[in-house]
Structures are given as C-alpha cells and as structure tokens.
Amino acid sequence: MNDHHRDRRAGAWSRAGRVGALVALGAFCAGCASVPRGDLERAEENACVTGPYKVGRVDYDFEDEFDLVPSGGGMPAYPDVDVRATVRYPAKTAGVQQPVVGPKWWRRYPLIVFLHGNHATCPCSCSHACAAASRIPNHLGYDYLLDVLASWGFVAVSIDGFDVTCAGSFLMSDYEARGRLVLRHLERWQDWSANGTDPWGGLFHQRLNGKVGLSGHSRGGEGVVAAEHINRVEGLGFDIRAVNAIAPTDQDPGIHYVPQRPYYLLLAASDGDVSNLQGLRTYDRTSLAGAAAQSEKSMVWVYGANHNFFNTVWTPGFGAACASDDGSGLGRISDALQRAVACQTIVPFLLHHLHGAGEIEWLPRDGRGPEGLEGVEMYGTYQHPTRLDVDSFDDGADNPNTNPLGGAVSTSGGFTTFDEFEFKSGGADTFNASFRHFTHGLVLGWNSTQSYRTELPTAQRDVSAFEALVLRAGQILDGEVLNALDTPRTLRLTLETGGGTLANVDFDVVGLQSIPYPYEYNGGKTVFGMVRIPLVSFRDGNQPLTLTDIRAVRIEFRGSGLVAIDDIQFSR
Ligand SMILES: [Ca+2]
Ligand SMILES: [Ca+2]
Ligand SMILES: [Ca+2]
Numbered sequence: 001m002n003d004h005h006r007d008r009r010a011g012a013w014s015r016a017g018r019v020g021a022l023v024a025l026g027a028f029c030a031g032c033a034s035v036p037r038g039d040l041e042r043a044e045e046n047a048c049v050t051g052p053y054k055v056g057r058v059d060y061d062f063e064d065e066f067d068l069v070p071s072g073g074g075m076p077a078y079p080d081v082d083v084r085a086t087v088r089y090p091a092k093t094a095g096v097q098q099p100v101v102g103p104k105w106w107r108r109y110p111l112i113v114f115l116h117g118n119h120a121t122c123p124c125s126c127s128h129a130c131a132a133a134s135r136i137p138n139h140l141g142y143d144y145l146l147d148v149l150a151s152w153g154f155v156a157v158s159i160d161g162f163d164v165t166c167a168g169s170f171l172m173s174d175y176e177a178r179g180r181l182v183l184r185h186l187e188r189w190q191d192w193s194a195n196g197t198d199p200w201g202g203l204f205h206q207r208l209n210g211k212v213g214l215s216g217h218s219r220g221g222e223g224v225v226a227a228e229h230i231n232r233v234e235g236l237g238f239d240i241r242a243v244n245a246i247a248p249t250d251q252d253p254g255i256h257y258v259p260q261r262p263y264y265l266l267l268a269a270s271d272g273d274v275s276n277l278q279g280l281r282t283y284d285r286t287s288l289a290g291a292a293a294q295s296e297k298s299m300v301w302v303y304g305a306n307h308n309f310f311n312t313v314w315t316p317g318f319g320a321a322c323a324s325d326d327g328s329g330l331g332r333i334s335d336a337l338q339r340a341v342a343c344q345t346i347v348p349f350l351l352h353h354l355h356g357a358g359e360i361e362w363l364p365r366d367g368r369g370p371e372g373l374e375g376v377e378m379y380g381t382y383q384h385p386t387r388l389d390v391d392s393f394d395d396g397a398d399n400p401n402t403n404p405l406g407g408a409v410s411t412s413g414g415f416t417t418f419d420e421f422e423f424k425s426g427g428a429d430t431f432n433a434s435f436r437h438f439t440h441g442l443v444l445g446w447n448s449t450q451s452y453r454t455e456l457p458t459a460q461r462d463v464s465a466f467e468a469l470v471l472r473a474g475q476i477l478d479g480e481v482l483n484a485l486d487t488p489r490t491l492r493l494t495l496e497t498g499g500g501t502l503a504n505v506d507f508d509v510v511g512l513q514s515i516p517y518p519y520e521y522n523g524g525k526t527v528f529g530m531v532r533i534p535l536v537s538f539r540d541g542n543q544p545l546t547l548t549d550i551r552a553v554r555i556e557f558r559g560s561g562l563v564a565i566d567d568i569q570f571s572r
Contacts, residue, residue, distance in 0.1 A: 033107075033355075034107060034108065034109050034110065034153040034154075034209060034354075034355055035051070035052065035152060035153040035355050036052065039051060039052040039152075040351070040355060040356075040357045043152055043347075043348070043351050043355075043357055044348075044351075044357055044358070045371075046344075046370070046371050046372070047148070047152070047343070047344065047347040047348045047351055048148055048340065048343040048344050048347060048372065050148070050151045051148070051151035051152035051153065052151070052152075052153070053090035053091065053101055053150065053151050053152070053153055054090070054091050054092065054093060054094040054098075054101070054151070055088050055089070055090070055091060055094055055147055055150040055151055056088070056089045056090070056091025056092075056093075056094070056095065056096070056097065056098040056099075056100070056150070057086070057087065057088055057089075057095070057096050057097075058087045058089075058096065058097050058200055058203070059084075059085070059086045059087065060083070060084065060085055060087070060199055061082070061083075061084040062082065062083040062084065063082050063084070064080035064081070064082060065081060065082060065083040065184075066081055066083070066184065067079045067080065067081065068081050068164070068172065068177055068180055068181070070171050070172050074171070075171060076171075077169035077170075077171035077172035077177065078163055078164055078167060078169060078172065078177050080163065081163040081164065081181065081184075082160065082162050082163055083181075083184060083185060083188065084139075084159070084160040084162065085139060085157045085158055085159045085160060085185060086139060086140060086143070086146070086157070086158050086160075087146075087155065087156070087157050087158075088143070088146040088147055088149065088150035088155075088156045089109070089150050089154075089155045089156070089204075089207075090102070090107075090109060090150055090151070090153050090154075090155075091150075097200055097203065099203070100203065100204065100207045104205070104206045104207065107153075108206065108207055108208055108209035109153055109154055109155050109207060109208060109209060110153075110154055110155070110208070110209055110211040110212065110213060110241070110350075110354040110355070111154070111155050111157065111186070111189055111208050111211070111212050111213070112146075112149055112154045112155070112156045112157065112212075112213045112214070112215065112350060112354075113157045113158075113159060113182055113185055113186065113212065113213075113214055113215070113224075114139070114142045114145070114146070114156070114157065114158040114159065114214075114215045114216065114217075114220070115139075115158075115159045115161055115178060115181070115182055115214075115215075115216040115217070115220035115223050115224055116138040116139055116141060116142070116158070116159075116160075116161060116165075116216075116217055116218070116220045116311060116313075117138075117165075117216070117217045117218020117219040117220040117221065117247075117249070118165055118166060118218060118219045119136060119138050119165065119166075119311075119313075119314060119322065120136050120166065120321070120322040121135060121136060121138075121162055121165050121166045122134060122135060122136065123136060123321035123322055124136075124321055124322035125166075126166030126167075127166075128162065128163070128166070128167070135162060136313065136320060136321060136322055137160070137313055137320065138160065138161070138162075138165065138311070138313055138314075139158040139159055139160040139161070140158070140312075140313055141158075141310075141311030141312045141313035141314055141315075141318075141320075142158045142215075142217075142310075142311060142312075143158075143312070144312065144339050144343065145215075145342060145343060145346060145347065146158055148343060148347055149347060149350065152347070152351060152355070153355065154213075154350065154354070155189075155204070155207065155208060157185065157189070159181065159182065159185055161178060161181060161220065161223075164177040164178050164181055165219075173252045173253060173254060174219065175219065175222045175223055175226050175249070175251070175252040175257070176226055176230070176252065176254075176255075177223075178216075178219060178220060178222070178223025178224075178226060178227075179223050179224070179225075179226030179227035179228075179229065179230050179257075180226075180227075180230065181223070182214065182216075182223060182224060182227035183227050183230060183231060183236060183238070186212060186227075186238050189204070189208060190208075190238070192204045192205070193205065193206060193207055193208035194206075210239050211239050211241050211354050212238050212239055212240045212241065213240070213241055213242040213243070213244070213350045213353065213354050214227060214228065214240060214242070214243045214244065215243075215244040215245075215246070215346060215350075216244070216245055216246070216248065217245075217246040217247060217248075217310055217311060218246070218247055218248060218249060218273065218274060218307065219248075219249050220248075221244075221245030221246055221247065221248025221249065221279060222245070222248050222249045222250060222251070222252065222257060222279075222282075224243055224244075224245065225243060225245060225248070225257040225258070225259050225263075225282060226252070226255075226257045227240075228240050228243050228257075228259050228260070228261055229255070229257045229258070229259075229260075232260060240261050241261060241262070241353045241354050242261060242262045242263075242264070242349060242350055242352075242353035242354060243259045243261050243262070243263050243264075244263075244264045244265075244266070244346050244349060244350070245263070245264075245265050245266070245279055245282065246266045246310050246342065246346075247266065247267060247268050247271050247273070247274055247279060247307050247310065248265070248274070248278075248279035248282065249274055249278060249279065250278040250279050250281045250282055251278065256281070256282075256285060257282070258282060258285045258286045259282065259286055259295070259297075260286070260287075260293045260295050261295055262295055262296040262297070262298075262349075262353050263282070263283070263286060263295065263296070263297045263298070264297075264298050264299070264300075264345065264346065264349040265279060265280070265282065265283045265297070265298070265299040265300075266299075266300055266302070266310075266341070266342065266345060266346070267279060267280060267299065267300070267301045267302070267527070268301075268302050268305035268306055268307060268310075268327075268338075269301060269302060269303045269304065269305060269329075269519035269521075269522065269525050269527075270303075270304050270305055270306045270327035270328055270329050270332060270519075270521065270522050271305070271306060271307040271326070271327070271522070272306060272307060272326035272327050272328050272522065273306075273307035273308070273326045274307060275522060275523060276425045276426065276436060276523075277425065277436040277525065277527070278425065280299075280436050280437055280438065280527065281437075281438035283297055283299050283381075284437050284438040284439040285438060287383060287385060288392070288394065289389035289392035289394060289404065289567075290389070290392075290404075294385035294386075295385055296382070296383065296384060296385055297382070297383050298349070298380065298381065298382040298383070299380060299381045299382075300341070300345050300378055300379070300380045301378060301379045301380075301516070301527045301529075302333070302338070302341055302376065302377075302378040303331050303333075303376075303377040303378065303519050304327070304329070304330075304331040304332040304333040304376075304377070305327070305332075305333055305337075305338050305341065306325060306326050306327030306332070306338070307326045307327070308323070308324060308325065308326050308327075309325070309327075309335035309338040309339070310338055310339065310342050312335075312339070315335045317335075327522075328521060328522050329519065329520070329521020329522045330520075330521055331377070331519075331521075333375075333376055337373065337375075337376055340372050340373055340376075341373060341376060341378065344370045344371070344372060344373055345370075379516045379527070379529035379530075380529070380530060381472055381528060381529060381530040382530060382532070383470075383567070383569075383571070384571045384572045385572075386466075386571070386572040387466065387470075387569045387570060387571040387572060388460060388463060388466065388569060388570040388571075389404070389405075389567070389568075389569055390403060390405065390407075390454060390456065390553060390568040390569060390570065391403040391404060391405075391409075391442075391454055391567075391568045392404060392439075392440075392566065392567055393420050393439070393440045393441045393442055393566055394439060394440050397420075398419075398420040398421070398422075398440060399420065400418055400419050400420050400442060403454050403455075403568075405456060405457050405460055406457050407454060407455035407456055407457050407460075407552075408454075408455045409452070409453065409454045409455070410452075410453050410455075411450060411451065411452050411453070412450045412451045412452075413450075414446070414448060414450050415444055415445060415446050415450050415452075416445040416446060416447060416482070417443050417444060417445030417562065418442075418443070418444055418445075418452075419442070419443060420440055420441065420442050420443075421440065421441065421442075421443055421564075422439075422440050423435035423436075423437040423438075423439055423440065423441055423526075423564060423566075424437065424438050424439075425437075425438075430443075431443060431476055431526075431564065433477075433524065434476070434477040434518055434523070434524035434525060434526040435476075435526045435564070436525055436526065436527055437527070437528065437566075439566055440566075441472075441564050441565055441566035441567075442564065442565045442566070443476065443562070443563070443564050443565075444557060444561075444562070444563055444564075444565065445482055445561070445562040446482070446557045446560060446561060446562075447482060447560040448560075449556065449557065449558045449559075450556070450557050451554055451555065451556045451557070452554065452555045452556075452557070453496075453552050453553070453554045454552060454553050454554075454568065455551060455552045456550060456551060456552065456553075461498060461548070461549050461550050461551060462547070462548045462549070462550075463535070463547050463548075463550050463570040464547040464548050465572075466535060466547075466570040466571055466572055467534060467535060467571065467572055468532050468533060468534050468535060468570070468571050468572075469493060469495070469532075469533045469535060469538075469553065469568075469569075469570060469571075470530065470531065470532045470533075470567070470568070470569045470570075470571045471530070471531050471565055471566070471567060471568045471569070472528035472529070472530055472531075472565065472566045472567045473515045473528060473529060473530075473531055473563050473564065473565050473566075474515060474516055474518070474526050474527055474528045474529060474563065474564050475515055475516065475517050475518060475526070475561065475562065475563055476518065476526055476562045476563065476564055477518040477520065477524045477526055478562045481562075482560045482561050482562040483517065483560075483561055483562050483563075484560070485517065487559065487560075490506055490507065490558045490559070491506070491507055491531075491555060491556065491557060491558070492504050492505070492506045492554075492555070492556035492558070493505045493506075493507075493531075493533055493553070493554070493555055494553070494554035494555070494556065495535075495538045495545060495550050495552075495553060495554075496550070496551050496552040496553075496554060497545070497546065497549050497550060497551060498549040498550075498551045499549065501540055501545070502554075503538035503539055503540055503545040504538075505533050505537045505538060507531075507533075515529050515531065515563060516528075516529045526564070528564070528566060532571075535547060535570075550570075553568060
C-alpha cells in the first residue's frame with residue numbers, strides 16, 4: 001500500500017480551478033460568483049448535501065413546437081417535436097415559480113441540461129398516441145440530481161424527449177435528433193435570459209451566466225455528446241463547459257460523436273441494457289495521443305450497478321409504469337446507492353467545471369468511492385490534456401518492442417505473454433472476449449518476477465513539467481490461472497535516469513485495487529483502472545529525483561498475473 005497514490009488528484013483539481021473570465025450573457029457580471037467561496041468549500045467536502053440555496057421549480061411545455069428537419073431541408077425527420085422540461089433553480093423561497101435568488105447584477109447561474117434515454121413512451125410501448133397524462137414521464141427521473149444542483153447554484157433542466165424517444169427516421173438519426181433537441185432548449189434559455197421572454201413573466205431575465213453543462217443517460221448520453229459536437233462544428237456559440245454521459249450508447253450510424261470538452265463517463269458493470277458498455281468507446285476515442293484537440297476526460301466504472309437505476313422513473317418502487325431492474329450478476333448495489341454514485345460524481349464534476357470548485361474528492365480511490373459510497377466497488381480513470389504520451393500502443397503496428405516515441409521496449413524475457421492487442425468488444429483479437437474498450441494496448445502475463453522497460457528518446461527526457469506517472473491497467477479474466485482472486489501481488493514502478501539512478505515506488509495490486517479485477521458476470525467485463533503515482537514519490541536517496549533526464553520507465557511484476565496496460569504517460 002502506498003499513500004502517495006492517495007494524493008494523486010489534488011494537483012490536477014486545484015490547478016483546474018483556474019477559470020477564465022465570464023463571457024456571453026454575463027458580460028457585465030465579470031468576476032461575480034454564482035456560489036460564495038465558503039459554500040463551495042463545503043461542496044468540496046460532500047457535494048450531495050443541500051447547498052446554500054432554496055430550490056424553485058417551474059415546468060414548461062410547448063407541444064408540437066417545431067419540425068426537426070435535416071440540414072439540407074425537405075421532409076421533417078421528426079415532425080411536431082415538443083419542447084418540454086422540468087426545471088429546478090436557486091430561489092428566494094422554496095416552491096413553484098418563486099423569484100430567483102440574488103441580485104441580477106451579482107448572481108447569475110450556469111445552466112445544466114439533462115436528457116434521458118430510450119424507454120417506453122406510453123405504458124408500456126413505443127406508442128406516442130396515449131393521453132398526455134398517461135405518458136411515461138421519463139424526464140422526471142433525475143429530480144434527485146436537479147434538486148441538489150439547484151441548491152448549489154445551477155439552473156437545472158431535464159428535457160422530455162418524447163418525440164425523439166422510441167422513434168427513428170431514415171432522414172436523421174435519433175442521436176442527432178436528441179442533440180438538436182438539446183440545442184433547441186439552449187436557444188430558448190438564451191433568449192429567456194437575454195430578453196426576459198420566458199413564460200413566467202421574465203423570471204429568468206438576466207439570470208444565466210452563459211456557461212452550460214450537459215448530462216445525458218443511455219441514448220441521451222450519446223445525444224448530449226452529439227449536442228456538443230453540433231454546437232462546435234456548426235459554430236452555434238453555446239459555451240458548453242462540461243459533458244457527462246451515464247451508461248451511454250455509441251451507435252449513430254453516421255458519426256462517432258466524440259466530446260471535445262471536459263468529459264465524465266459513468267459506466268455500470270451490471271448494465272443489462274447497453275451491456276457491451278459501448279459508451280466506453282467515447283472515452284477511448286477522445287483526446288487520443290497526438291490529436292490536435294485535447295480536453296480532460298474521466299471515467300468511473302461501478303460494479304453491480306445496472307442501467308435503469310440512475311433514473312427513478314425507470315426504477316421499480318417509484319410508482320411509474322414500465323420500470324424494471326435490468327441488472328444481472330452478483331454484488332449488485334441498491335438503487336439508492338446508484339443514485340448516490342451519480343450524485344457524488346456528476347455534481348462535483350459540474351461544480352468543478354462551471355463554478356470553479358477545486359480539490360473535489362470524486363474519483364474513487366483504492367476501489368472505493370467518496371463519502372456515502374462505502375462498500376461500492378468502483379474504479380476511475382482520468383486523463384489530463386497536458387502530458388507526454390510515452391506509449392498509447394495506438395501507432396498501428398502492434399509491435400511490442402518499440403513505443404510510438406521511437407524508444408526501445410525490452411523485458412527480462414520470461415513473460416508468458418508479452419504482446420500488443422486490440423481491446424474491443426466483439427473484435428477478433430485474442431483478449432476481446434471480456435474487453436469492453438476501443439483501443440490497443442499491451443498484455444503481460446507472468447508467473448515469476450519479471451520486468452518491463454520502455455525507453456524515452458533523448459529529446460523527450462525532461463519530464464520536470466509534469467506531476468505524475470500514469471498508466472491504465474486492468475486484470476484479464478483468465479479463469480484464475482494467473483490472476484487468482486484475492487492473491488496479493490505487487491508491482492514496482494521505477495524511473496531510470498540518464499545517469500543510471502533508479503527510483504522505485506512499490507504498490508500492492510490487491511490492497512490498492514486500482515487495477516480492477518474483471519467483473520465476472522453479465523458477459524465478463526474487463527475495464528481499465530488507473531495507476532497515478534506523483535513524481536515526488538520517486539526519490540534519489542533522501543533527495544527528490546531530478547526529473548530533467550528520465551531515460552526509461554520500468555515496471556516490475558511480482559507473483560503471477562495477466563494484465564493489460566495502456567496509456568503510459570507523464571501527466572500534469
Ligand atoms: Ca409532439
Ligand atoms: Ca509498440
Ligand atoms: Ca491504447
């Protein structure tokens with residue numbers, strides 16, 4: 001067990017507290033804060049307690065407001081689309097249509113928009129013909145998040161995607177349709193805040209600060225990623241600061257939507273709906289090594305969580321028709337715990353990127369989550385946009401003896417497996433039976449102590465600008481041949497300088513649980529976790545190791561094991 005590992009996120013989050021000047025709608029409000037600093041410090045302790053503001057509620061419903069027409073014109077792909085949502089916001093008094101709290105010139109708020117996924121529209125079918133009162137209110141299942149967010153100074157909106165749910169068109173994919181519906185709502189809100197044209201007599205006039213966060217579940221997750229994509233490539237100008245996807249799909253037939261804003265992906269191991277975890281591709285594809293566009297990305301993977309319990313309307317026991325438990329396998333967690341996982345990760349993510357809160361404890365450590373999530377086994381990965389990619393294994397060769405920097409890779413020679421593979425659900429390569437990723441990486445198998453060494457070319461050896469050595473790793477499901485369950489094994493990470501100095505950090509795989517054992521149920525799930533070792537942990541005797549001439553990274557594998565490795569990085 002190595003305590004340095006515990007500190008791995010502090011630097012990243014505190015640094016990311018730098019937020020640029022407020023723009024757009026809040027132009028004369030530059031420097032003002034949506035939430036007092038003292039309250040944000042409380043949120044950094046636990047974001048899922050009630051924040052400083054009372055919660056107001058309004059709902060809007062513009063039935064059949066517009067036809068969703070493809071960009072070239074012609075027949076509507078989705079006619080008569082409703083613009084309907086429920087809203088929570090920071091209010092002077094709790095209740096319906098109460099005034100927004102704080103003076104306009106000082107307190108303006110970011111806008112968060114949620115979109116649900118595919119589900120029955122009428123009980124229990126894909127019909128759109130039932131009476132309005134009988135429709136399944138799919139958008140009301142995130143109230144538990146909206147309420148908390150409003151109390152922390154967000155205008156939080158959850159869209160009813162009725163006309164694009166259980167629907168399809170040859171003219172436009174329903175993922176694009178979902179994205180465009182989100183953007184339609186953003187247009188409405190922009191107008192309401194700028195011009196006081198909202199249906200409640202100007203309740204939201206000059207109440208938004210222009211920053212936007214998006215969150216979507218299932219097909220809605222792909223939909224909000226599509227919204228960010230369309231906003232960017234069509235130059236619509238919405239200031240989208242953060243995108244969250246919960247158990248998302250990734251199945252648009254025309255475009256693999258990839259976010260280029262800070263992205264948080266929440267995945268459930270017992271998901272019985274999107275059971276191939278296809279949304280993991282969105283994480284693997286964005287901010288690739290060498291790509292011009294780089295943004296922060298993070299992911300949490302939760303054992304025993306299913307698809308539906310993140311939405312209370314899809315959860316049995318809340319009174320809505322057509323609710324079900326889609327999960328399977330052992331180690332299931334309760335619906336209440338699933339909502340706690342969503343709250344304890346999504347709310348801090350949005351607080352961080354839209355309010356500038358820092359140092360939030362939200363990625364799980366040591367296989368455990370933040371406060372209130374004791375007993376939940378969850379793993380997180382995080383990639384900073386500023387880094388040196390030592391090896392992404394994505395240079396196309398699947399040659400284990402070189403890294404993409406051109407450095408040599410060598411081993412002690414006794415690995416039972418040492419090769420590069422594609423990790424892709426349903427793919428043909430050797431280890432794809434349980435892998436749910438969309439990337440290439442290295443597989444190392446061993447049954448006695450072995451070592452691996454990857455070399456940095458001379459021009460790449462100054463890593464003093466970085467803060468941590470990072471890699472993604474996962475144990476491979478192998479019938480407990482090399483990966484015996486609960487058997488202690490340790491790894492040693494070593495930095496080797498040009499002068500031959502070796503600085504080591506050891507850690508215990510089982511104790512740390514940062515390298516997940518696969519979830520054995522629901523088809524078997526192998527997903528990467530993260531090892532992030534602060535560079536200050538590497539010592540030269542009693543001195544900090546000099547980081548200007550790092551010649552190689554070594555990993556020593558002890559005991560026995562079969563692991564996959566990806567994305568060896570020096571990272572901020
Ligand atoms: Ca309609
Ligand atoms: Ca290689
Ligand atoms: Ca890779």
